[in-house]
Amino acid sequence: MSVQIRPFDAETASEREFSEYHLARVASLLLESPEDPPVTYEATVGRLRTPWPSDGECRYWAGYVDGTLVGLGRLALPDGENSGIAQIDVMVHPGFRRRGVGTELLRAVMPAVRDSGRPTVNSDAMKAGSPGAAWAGGLGFREVNRSVVMRLVIDETKPELWDVPVPEGYRLARWAGSTPEKLIESYAAARQAVQDAPLGESSIRLPTWDPARIRREERQLAEQGAEERVVVAIHQATGEIVGVTGILTYAYRPENSYQNDTSVVNAHRGNGLGRVMKAAMMRWLVVERPQVRRIMTGTNADNVHMIAVNDAIGYQIIRRVIWVETTAASLAEALS
Template structure:
């Protein structure tokens, strides 16, 4: 078996089709409740991966010339420059042959000095979790994947009044200059949310960092929508929800962060801005047919907020982590 870096931009179509075959076969076994990923959607997602997690590298494992496994490796920066986010997918027909373990061992020295590896969005109780724990990872968080199917939802659940003393505003793309500083501060409320024992830290937002992130999304062709709760007395942004619509799946809305500053919690602002976002985005983009989001299983409040506006839980997922040195030694420490 040979392992090699995979250049998504220069890859031959035959290799891209092989990667799609591996991912599609794995999805059918590991996440049968999902809509099967199309070739175009997979390649699009690989060329435009989610923002905020650093550059992404792709690796493939070949056996007898054919691609049998794929690795996605994100290398975050700033607060997370010690961390590598790794997902290894082996074709289901070839599992339990040591391919995933050999792939991981080969990748570890190629992680550019990162000291901790984390893996996310692993189906709870599935083959991926069993493999990860067998090679030395430990489970450090549990998440729920929630789906809001637009055609099936009762839209009256989106008729949430704005609490007294606040107003809701929204925008697409760049935040208004007048709100930029308080918007950055409000986004930092996410750092209080429960995420188990994962090492990944939410960004420490500043006005400059917000502008950099907005520019990155524009460069990726991602449509960013934001709804905020504004405290009337101070004029400050105190609650935020953000949604992304990515070019490879233009009918899906990815619900990203929702946060409310601690001093303004207890008024229902999280539900208010999320409901406003659902109404506004579907009015502007009637082609949107679903929203999806992940929430820590410990964050029972946000799960209830999501359910109140039509989300339903479709799968439980786990996150795993381990030090590179422990994995290198075979998970024996």
């Protein structure tokens, strides 16, 4: 079997290439995450063309067998706090695994990793004990963090779970899109409260939020056709935002929304604000975005408080995943 590796441009790829990639991805997800509904063609293409803002620059390489696209390698180069990390993800159609396609894709990505000068390589989340995790382990990747993936299915959730009163001394505010200028300073400060979220031994660092970074993220999301909804808790005595939660909905997958950061300033924890904000978000979302059927979120496995908050409003754990990491030098040696 002859494998050919070529750079893949998500903006200029042919419809045939997208269709073949979609078939490979559907087959891969069916094997690895059968608890998820099949991903649509539109969502597959949209995800390639609109990576998360935190991913930074993304590049792709495709693997072909007899002219058919059967795998894809992805390199993400985040900036800011994570500018020392190169994130590599490799997907191969299950029918073509264990034939060297994944390894050849990884080899094709490595020159770009070397040129980036980044010393650390990590990968996206994968199930512990999965074939992907075993393959990564054989290349020297080690587990550095564990998370749970949770899902709220609106039709299967009792709406009364979202009837959560706001505690005395606080009020809620909300907006879609751009943060009101008068609130952006305290909004940025409240988003900083996520900094103490557990990350295990991962080299990933959470963003440092300030008004400029918030405006930059808002512009990026708008350019991608993503709608961001935000609910905040305001301390009435000071007028300051002390809690934040956000939801993202992408045009390419309107039936799914994705939980963004939830944080509460340390001095105001213990008042149930996380649950209050998330419940208010659900009441708002189901009215204005009735096409949304599922909300997805990921939470560190050690963050038992946030897992309990999610559980209280209807989220359920659908899988447990690990994050793996190695050094660029070690990976290059393993592939040589």
